Every structure is written in structure tokens, then in C-alpha cells.
Amino acid sequence: MVASLLTARGLNKQFRSGNQPVSVFRNLSLHLDRGESLALTGRSGSGKSTLLNILCGLEKPGTGSVQVLDEVFEGDTDRQTEARWASLRRQQIGVVFQEANLMPALSLLDNVRLRARLAGQSEDGCRDWLERLRIGELAGRYPDQVSGGQRQRAALAMVFAMKPALILADEPTGSLDRHTAEDVTGQLFDLQARHGCGLILATHDVELATRCSHHLDLGHLPEN
Amino acid sequence: MTVFSALLSHYRRHPLQLLALALMIVLATMLWTGVSHLTDRARASLAQSEQAIAGQQQLVREDGQAVSVQDFADLRRQGLCVMPWLEVQRPSPEGRVIGVDPFASACFGNEAPGQAGVDALNGEPFLDIAEAAEMVRQGSEGDLSLLVPVDVEADAVPSDYRLKDFSMGPATGELGESFLLNLDALGVLVLLITALLVRSVYQLGLVQRRESFTLLRRFGVPAARVQGLLLTEMVGLTCVCVIPGIWLGRWLAEMLGAGFGQVLENLFDAPLYAVDGGGFAMPAMIMVAVVLLACFADQRVLMRLPGVTGSVPAWWFGIPVLGLGLAMVAWPFTLGWLFVGIALVFVAVGLLTPRLLSYVAQWGAEGAGAITLWQRRELAVLFRRLALPVVALQFAVAMVLAIQALVTTFEDTFERWLAQRLEAEFYVEVPVQAAAEDGVRYLESLSGLGDWHLVQRGATQVRQETRRDRAGSSVAADVFSISPIGPLVMGWTLLDAVPDAWDKLAAGQGVMVNEQLARRQGYRPADPIGFTLGEQFLELPVVGVYADYGRPEGEILVVGQILPETFTARFQSLSLNPGALPIAEIELGLAAVWNNDNLTIRDNASIRSLASGVFDQTFLITRAITVLTLVLAGTSLLIMGWVFFTTRAWYYRLLFVWGLSRREVAGQLRWLAMFLTGAVAVAALPLGVWLTWVLVSRVNPLAFGWSLPMAVYPGFWLEMLALCLMIGLAIALLMRRQLGGGVPAPAMANVTGGGER
Numbered sequence: 001m002v003a004s005l006l007t008a009r010g011l012n013k014q015f016r017s018g019n020q021p022v023s024v025f026r027n028l029s030l031h032l033d034r035g036e037s038l039a040l041t042g043r044s045g046s047g048k049s050t051l052l053n054i055l056c057g058l059e060k061p062g063t064g065s066v067q068v069l070d071e072v073f074e075g076d077t078d079r080q081t082e083a084r085w086a087s088l089r090r091q092q093i094g095v096v097f098q099e100a101n102l103m104p105a106l107s108l109l110d111n112v113r114l115r116a117r118l119a120g121q122s123e124d125g126c127r128d129w130l131e132r133l134r135i136g137e138l139a140g141r142y143p144d145q146v147s148g149g150q151r152q153r154a155a156l157a158m159v160f161a162m163k164p165a166l167i168l169a170d171e172p173t174g175s176l177d178r179h180t181a182e183d184v185t186g187q188l189f190d191l192q193a194r195h196g197c198g199l200i201l202a203t204h205d206v207e208l209a210t211r212c213s214h215h216l217d218l219g220h221l222p223e224n
Numbered sequence: 225m226t227v228f229s230a231l232l233s234h235y236r237r238h239p240l241q242l243l244a245l246a247l248m249i250v251l252a253t254m255l256w257t258g259v260s261h262l263t264d265r266a267r268a269s270l271a272q273s274e275q276a277i278a279g280q281q282q283l284v285r286e287d288g289q290a291v292s293v294q295d296f297a298d299l300r301r302q303g304l305c306v307m308p309w310l311e312v313q314r315p316s317p318e319g320r321v322i323g324v325d326p327f328a329s330a331c332f333g334n335e336a337p338g339q340a341g342v343d344a345l346n347g348e349p350f351l352d353i354a355e356a357a358e359m360v361r362q363g364s365e366g367d368l369s370l371l372v373p374v375d376v377e378a379d380a381v382p383s384d385y386r387l388k389d390f391s392m393g394p395a396t397g398e399l400g401e402s403f404l405l406n407l408d409a410l411g412v413l414v415l416l417i418t419a420l421l422v423r424s425v426y427q428l429g430l431v432q433r434r435e436s437f438t439l440l441r442r443f444g445v446p447a448a449r450v451q452g453l454l455l456t457e458m459v460g461l462t463c464v465c466v467i468p469g470i471w472l473g474r475w476l477a478e479m480l481g482a483g484f485g486q487v488l489e490n491l492f493d494a495p496l497y498a499v500d501g502g503g504f505a506m507p508a509m510i511m512v513a514v515v516l517l518a519c520f521a522d523q524r525v526l527m528r529l530p531g532v533t534g535s536v537p538a539w540w541f542g543i544p545v546l547g548l549g550l551a552m553v554a555w556p557f558t559l560g561w562l563f564v565g566i567a568l569v570f571v572a573v574g575l576l577t578p579r580l581l582s583y584v585a586q587w588g589a590e591g592a593g594a595i596t597l598w599q600r601r602e603l604a605v606l607f608r609r610l611a612l613p614v615v616a617l618q619f620a621v622a623m624v625l626a627i628q629a630l631v632t633t634f635e636d637t638f639e640r641w642l643a644q645r646l647e648a649e650f651y652v653e654v655p656v657q658a659a660a661e662d663g664v665r666y667l668e669s670l671s672g673l674g675d676w677h678l679v680q681r682g683a684t685q686v687r688q689e690t691r692r693d694r695a696g697s698s699v700a701a702d703v704f705s706i707s708p709i710g711p712l713v714m715g716w717t718l719l720d721a722v723p724d725a726w727d728k729l730a731a732g733q734g735v736m737v738n739e740q741l742a743r744r745q746g747y748r749p750a751d752p753i754g755f756t757l758g759e760q761f762l763e764l765p766v767v768g769v770y771a772d773y774g775r776p777e778g779e780i781l782v783v784g785q786i787l788p789e790t791f792t793a794r795f796q797s798l799s800l801n802p803g804a805l806p807i808a809e810i811e812l813g814l815a816a817v818w819n820n821d822n823l824t825i826r827d828n829a830s831i832r833s834l835a836s837g838v839f840d841q842t843f844l845i846t847r848a849i850t851v852l853t854l855v856l857a858g859t860s861l862l863i864m865g866w867v868f869f870t871t872r873a874w875y876y877r878l879l880f881v882w883g884l885s886r887r888e889v890a891g892q893l894r895w896l897a898m899f900l901t902g903a904v905a906v907a908a909l910p911l912g913v914w915l916t917w918v919l920v921s922r923v924n925p926l927a928f929g930w931s932l933p934m935a936v937y938p939g940f941w942l943e944m945l946a947l948c949l950m951i952g953l954a955i956a957l958l959m960r961r962q963l964g965g966g967v968p969a970p971a972m973a974n975v976t977g978g979g980e981r
Contacts, residue, residue: 056881058881082885082886086880086884086885088883100874100875100878103602103878104875105598105601105604105605106598106601110598113597114598116594117594118595118882118884123594
């Protein structure tokens with residue numbers, strides 16, 4: 001098994017604000033092995049979500065390359081590159097957003113089944129994942145019938161049901177109260193450690209960041 | 225920044241939504257105003273027509289020639305009260321006007337037709353005869369009549385003239401009203417569909433603005449004030465939009481007016497006079513009321529702003545309503561009763577369809593794979609959340625299907641019927657005072673002449689007691705006599721007949737009745753029918769029932785041999801195929817026999833062609849309005865579908881995040897959108913077929929006295945399905961373009977209210 005999970009080299013990203021280019025980050029490089037976790041912190045607008053999007057192929061960097069497992073991406077935009085990223089997201093990269101991770105027309109269990117099916121995993125263990133995240137009794141409920149914390153647990157169940165190599169979590173507890181947030185992140189770290197996958201966590205919570213094996217503050221990057 | 229400007233700021237962010245709402249109001253107003261303006265104008269024109277000719281009589285020349293100004297001068301010199309009446313047909317769409325002489329009409333007193341006082345001649349349709357004559361000189365077609373007061377007796381008339389009812393054709397009142405009632409019903413249906421569309425666009429806007437409403441309430445703005453401002457906003461927008469809508473509606477009515485005029489003139493023999501169709505105020509007020517009712521009728525909108533969802537309430541209520549509506553249509557007492565029944569069925573279908581489609585979408589999905597389950601569930605959400613535009617498109621498609629089937633059936637049937645009726649190549653009118661028998665003897669003497677027969681038309685009273693034991697009661701009907709019964713009529717399609725019906729008719733052993741008389745009096749083949757011919761009463765069996773479209777009167781077809789001496793023919797003509805002889809030679813021969821050089825000979829092929837042209841025009845309005853409604857409903861679903869899909873864009877993007885390629889996501893969207901619109905077409909099909917049946921088998925017999933065969937046109941169904949699928953494809957393509965952009969924040973999904981299930 002390859003220990004190296006993710007490597008990014010020389011990433012640059014600029015946005016346009018009116019006619020002025022605004023640099024989000026320049027020449028950013030990082031590396032993550034299996035079982036490791038990385039916390040991305042920084043003020044709002046520092047580029048945490050943008051970096052996560054680049055690392056899973058939802059956005060293109062200005063320059064630089066990204067390698068996930070054996071797949072290397074040099075900023076190409078052709079259909080093949082898109083298909084390779086799609087395949088990685090489908091089977092290897094689980095993404096958790098702050099909210100709205102579930103299809104509203106499906107029950108919690110059906111959401112988990114859908115995600116597992118897309119990843120090529122069996123649907124049999126889906127209910128177990130909900131049980132493990134202590135929302136088994138809510139399996140038949142719809143997203144609008146449960147609390148925000150229960151929705152985020154279901155989102156984690158979906159990610160773990162696909163058995164990913166890498167989890168990208170973009171402020172997954174940002175909309176939860178402190179107690180619920182601690183509960184959810186506790187389960188996230190626990191399962192990540194148990195299954196040996198990589199985790200990159202974008203957060204404002206410094207205390208949460210300290211629980212990761214690495215920490216990158218995008219607000220205090222050197223100019224080059 | 226005031227509360228009102230804060231509310232309006234939504235449209236600064238979403239100008240297209242404001243444009244869509246404005247467009248809906250304008251188009252709804254245009255369609256409804258167009259139809260109602262046409263019907264108002266026609267109704268006023270028919271009333272003018274009836275009022276103008278009511279109870280009047282005219283003088284005609286005994287020699288059959290048209291009256292002239294010289295006749296008028298001669299009669300006035302003889303001291304007779306005569307008024308010239310010059311009808312001028314101006315080019316479309318200006319309409320017909322009537323020139324009357326105010327001085328000549330003075331002897332009529334207050335009974336003068338057209339209220340012929342000088343003051344009344346300052347507007348259409350009545351004007352001074354000098355102006356009308358000038359129009360004729362400039363090339364317009366004119367028709368002069370000489371009217372006399374109703375109290376003038378026949379013996380007071382000079383010998384070269386005779387009195388005749390001043391009527392332009394058969395009684396049109398009932399038929400005209402029925403036709404206009406149909407148009408009114410179409411107008412109401414169009415109004416209903418457009419009101420649904422306005423409501424759907426408005427409610428979607430409300431859903432998108434509910435966060436703003438909640439914020440305003442949190443900031444201390446009372447709900448009643450927000451509601452008042454919303455009402456003000458809508459009143460303002462409606463007032464601005466209805467004016468161009470009404471103007472466009474009138475323009476539409478003018479565009480279609482020419483065809484409409486021809487319909488009235490040729491189908492019902494009712495001239496379309498140039499009259500004003502009414503002002504702007506009434507349609508504007510009606511439209512403002514309809515729009516406000518459509519947008520604010522749901523109490524939840526006013527009382528529970530944050531809770532608006534756009535769903536159709538109390539769907540189960542549709543079941544008893546459907547039963548009631550179907551029963552009313554199955555057993556209609558009157559035309560009004562029937563239309564109420566149709567309206568109830570439409571209301572019920574509107575309530576039931578979204579829920580039914582939603583259930584069907586999810587049916588059997590539980591055992592399916594996760595992706596299929598998601599597709600089905602998502603589709604069910606779309607059916608429920610897009611209920612109003614879905615129902616509007618369903619109604620529009622059903623209406624188009626029904627109207628198309630009705631029109632096509634009518635055209636096919638009518639053309640076949642017309643071809644049978646005008647089987648002979650030529651038609652020669654027997655002049656007044658001429659003896660038809662002389663013409664018949666002349667034709668019998670010719671060798672090489674093709675098939676021919678003599679037609680004699682007159683009146684009869686059909687006694688009802690022979691059938692229904694109603695002593696003393698009778699109904700008026702026309703007599704249509706043919707002799708000899710030959711190949712020119714034996715090709716007619718009979719709706720029902722006994723064996724060897726034509727032979728029995730030719731032998732005088734029975735009569736045939738038209739569908740109108742058969743329906744009204746309940747005659748079936750072999751039933752006895754008692755009727756008068758002149759002073760003679762006959763009772764013969766009905767041997768056949770024939771179709772007779774386009775007029776309301778009952779009619780009995782008899783062979784000429786049974787007509788007694790006392791029978792007075794109102795009209796006589798010869799239908800003939802010249803065969804080996806030139807028609808000019810036959811014409812000369814008949815002219816010599818009847819001693820009249822001014823024979824009226826018509827080429828039936830040109831009449832057939834003219835009639836076909838008239839019927840093409842007849843349905844121009846209904847076709848145009850239904851197609852416009854369909855386009856409007858299709859556009860509405862396109863806009864609504866696109867906007868609603870946009871509110872769920874984040875969830876479709878989740879598929880992309882979860883590893884589906886853009887192409888696969890686009891495929892899913894295409895499936896959803898096309899299934900949505902395709903299902904609407906499928907759901908519209910039974911409603912359309914039912915509506916067709918209602919039109920041909922219920923509305924037509926009640927309104928016109930005759931029915932049409934029920935026919936379906938699967939080819940057209942496929943066209944409608946293709947059109948609906950195209951709308952779905954367009955939604956999918958728009959969404960694909962939208963999803964091709966950057967990744968939005970997931971919070972957007974909650975703000976736009978797309979997270980419903």
C-alpha cells in the first residue's frame with residue numbers, strides 16, 4: 001500500500017475583484033500520508049474552502065499540481081482529467097460540507113445507501129454506519145425531520161460508508177452548538193483513526209485544529 | 225432604505241423574475257382580452273343585426289332582378305313609404321356598414337330600422353346613404369334593399385313588386401349565442417390557465433423572498449404591513465402590465481377579426497357589423513381582480529408569509545368534485561350545466577394530477593437501487609412543488625389536443641359531407657314565377673345529359689303525437705324534396721338507416737330526417753313520423769337519418785313525387801352534371817324554357833372551394849388561441865422549471881461532488897426534466913380525449929343540434945409529447961449551463977428554499 005496519500009506542489013490561486021487580481025494563496029505545497037490529519041485554519045476568505053475544492057478537483061488551481069494516490073493532476077481541463085477526478089471523488093475522497101450534505105428527497109438511510117452505491121460499496125452495511133453514529137433509530141427520517149447535528153452525523157455516515165482514502169471536511173461543525181460539535185468531531189476523529197484514512201479539516205476552531213496531526217494556517221503563510 | 229424598497233430589492237437581484245411575472249400578466253391579459261373583445265364585438269354585432277332586421281319587410285321585384293335606385297324613385301312617386309337600405313362590405317377588418325336615408329325613413333315614424341333619426345347616423349354601423357354610396361363607388365361591394373313599414377299590406381304593393389321578409393338568412397339567434405358561448409368558455413379556460421401561471425410565478429417569487437420576510441419581521445415590521453406592501457406591489461405591477469396587455473389583446477382581436485367575420489357571415493349567415501367592442505376600463509378591472517385573486521386567494525400567503533410553499537391544498541377534495549363533474553357532463557340538462565360540469569372536472573384534475581403523478585413517480589421505487597430511488601423521489605418532489613405550472617401545461621395540452629381533434633374531425637367530416645351535398649357539377653336556380661316542371665321536362669328531353677335532380681325547399685309542421693302522444697303539439701321543420709332520387713344523393717353517408725333506405729325513399733314509402741330533427745324528437749329508423757305537406761297530412765316511416773352540419777333547423781327529406789299540389793316551394797333549383805353537353809347549351813335551353821336570360825348558375829366546385837376556405841377561417845381563432853395558450857404554458861413551465869431546478873442546484877451539484885461526471889449529472893437532469901414534462905403530456909392525454917368527447921358528443925348536440933364522430937389523432941399526440949419533451953430538454957440544457965459555473969456555497973440551498981421534499 002502506498003503511504004503517500006496527497007501531495008500538492010506550488011499551488012497558486014487568484015480571484016478577480018473588479019479589474020484587480022486578488023491572490024488567495026501563492027506557491028502553496030503540502031503533503032499528507034495515510035492516517036494523518038491536517039487542519040486548515042485562517043480568517044474568512046483566506047482560501048480554506050478554495051483549497052479543499054482544489055484538492056478534490058471541484059476547482060482548478062491557477063498553477064501547480066496535485067497528486068492523490070497514484071493520480072497526478074497538472075491543471076489540465078480536458079474531459080479525461082475531469083473523469084479521473086470524478087472517479088477519485090466517487091470512490092476515494094469523501095467531502096463533508098458545513099450543511100446541506102444530504103438529498104432532501106431521500107431518508108437518512110437512503111442517502112447513505114446512495115453514497116455507498118456510487119462508491120461501489122455494498123448497501124448492506126449502511127444501517128450499521130447510522131447505528132455507529134447513534135442515529136440508527138432515525139434511519140427512515142428525512143433530512144428536514146432531524147436536527148442539524150443529526151444531519152451532520154448522517155453526512156459522516158455517508159462518507160464512511162464509501163470507505164474513502166481521504167476525507168475533506170469544510171467546517172463540518174460550523175453550524176452546530178458546541179456540545180453537538182464536539183460529539184460530531186469526536187466521532188469523525190475516532191472513525192478516521194480506526195479506518196486509517198487521511199483527513200483535511202477546514203475550521204475556525206483552534207482547539208479542534210490542535211487535535212489534527214498537522215496544522216496549516218492560511219492566514220499566516222509566507223508571501224512566497 | 226424603506227421597508228418597501230427593501231422588499232423591492234429582491235427584483236433588483238432577480239430582474240428576470242420580475243420580467244417573467246410582468247410577461248405573464250401581459251400575456252394573460254392579451255389572450256383573455258383578445259377572446260373577450262372578439263366575442264363582445266360579435267355579440268354586439270349580432271344584436272345590431274337582429275335589431276336592424278327585426279320585424280322588417282322589404283319589396284322585391286317580381287321578375288327576380290335586383291332593386292335599384294330607380295325602383296326607389298318610382299315607388300316613392302307612387303306614394304309608398306319606402307326606405308333604401310344599402311349594406312356595404314368594406315375590406316376586413318373594418319366590417320360591414322349600413323347606409324340609410326334619414327329623410328326617406330321619416331314615414332316610418334319611430335319604427336324606422338336602425339333608429340334612423342339624423343342624430344343616429346353619426347357612427348357605425350349606420351351612416352348616411354350618401355357616404356355608403358360613395359364607398360360603393362370606390363369599389364366596396366354594396367347590396368341595396370328597399371324596406372317598407374310592417375303595416376304595409378300585400379295589396380298596397382304595385383304589381384311588379386311583392387313583399388318579402390327582410391331577413392338575411394335562417395334564424396341565427398340561438399346558433400350565434402351557442403357559438404359565442406363556446407368562445408366565452410374558451411376565454412374562461414384561457415383565463416383560468418393564465419391565472420394559474422401568474423400565480424405559480426408569483427408564488428415561486430414569494431418562496432425565494434421568504435427569508436427577507438422573516439428578517440423584516442425580526443426587525444419589527446408587522447406582518448400586516450409586509451402583506452399590505454406586497455399587495456401594493458402587485459397592484460402597481462398589474463396596473464402597469466394590463467394596459468399593454470389589453471392593447472395587445474385588441475390587436476390580436478383585430479388580427480383574427482377578419483376570419484371571425486367570415487365565420488359569422490358564412491357559417492351563420494349573420495353579418496358582422498362594425499361596432500365597438502367596449503372600453504379599456506372593464507377588462508382592466510377584471511384582470512387586476514383576477515391577478516390579485518390568483519396571487520392572494522390562498523390565505524396562507526397573507527396570513528403565514530414564511531410558510532408559503534406553492535403546493536396545492538386539499539388534493540383529496542378533488543375526488544368528490546371529479547365525480548360530481550363527470551356526472552354533470554354525463555347527464556347534461558342545459559349547456560350552462562354542462563360547462564359547470566366541465567369546469568368541475570378541470571378543477572378536480574388540477575387538484576389530483578400533481579399528487580397522482582407524485583405517487584406514480586415513487587411507485588415501485590422502494591425495491592430499486594439507490595440512484596433510481598433518488599431519481600423517483602426527486603421527480604415526486606418536482607411534481608408536487610411545480611404543481612401549478614404542471615397543471616397549467618396539462619390543461620393547455622389537453623385543450624390543444626381536444627380542439628385539434630374537434631377541428632380536424634369537423635373539417636374531415638364537413639368536407640366529405642359537402643362533397644356529397646355538392647355532388648353535381650352545377651346548380652341552377654329556378655327563377656321566381658318560373659315553372660320548375662318546364663325545366664324538368666326540358667332536361668328529360670336532352671340526350672347525353674348526366675345525372676340531375678330537382679330540389680324543392682319548403683316548410684312543414686311535424687306532429688309530435690305520433691311519437692310521443694302529445695296531442696296537438698307540433699314543431700316547425702324544413703322540407704327538402706328531391707326528384708328523382710338518383711346517384712347524386714345515393715352516395716350520402718347516413719348516420720342510421722333501415723335496409724334499402726334509398727329505394728324506400730324513392731318509392732315514397734318513407735322519409736329521411738336530419739340529425740337535428742332526429743335528436744330533438746327522438747326519431748330512429750322505422751319510427752313513424754307525421755307531418756304536413758301543404759294542406760295534406762302524411763304519416764310515413766323514417767327510413768334514414770342523415771348528417772346536416774352548420775345550421776340548427778330540423779329537416780325532412782322526401783321524394784318530389786309525394787309533394788301535393790298545395791305544397792308551396794320557397795325555393796327551387798336543379799342540380800346537374802352536364803355529361804356530354806356543354807353547360808352553356810343547357811343554360812340557353814333553360815333560359816328559353818323559362819323566358820329569363822338572367823339565370824343564376826353556380827359552379828359547385830367553386831362553392832366547395834369557398835366553403836372549405838370559410839371553414840379554414842372558422843377555426844383560425846380557436847387554433848390561434850389554443851396554440852398561444854400552449855406556448856404560454858410551455859414557456860411558463862420552462863421558466864418555473866428552470867427557476868425551481870436552480871433552487872435545488874446545490875443538490876444536483878452534490879452528485880458532482882460525489883463523483884458523477886458533469887455529463888452524468890447533466891444526464892440525470894435531462895432525465896428528470898424530460899420525464900417531468902413528458903409525464904405532463906401523458907397526463908394531459910386522457911383529459912384531452914375526454915374533452916374531445918365532451919365537445920363532439922355533448923356540447924355540439926346541445927349547442928348546435930348535431931354531433932360529430934369521435935376521432936382521435938395519435939400522430940398529434942406524439943407531436944404534443946415531442947413538444948413537452950423539448951420543453952424538458954430546454955430546462956435541462958439551461959441547468960447544465962448553470963451547473964457548469966463555479967461551486968456555490970451550500971448555504972444557498974436553504975436560502976432559496978430548495979431543500980423541500
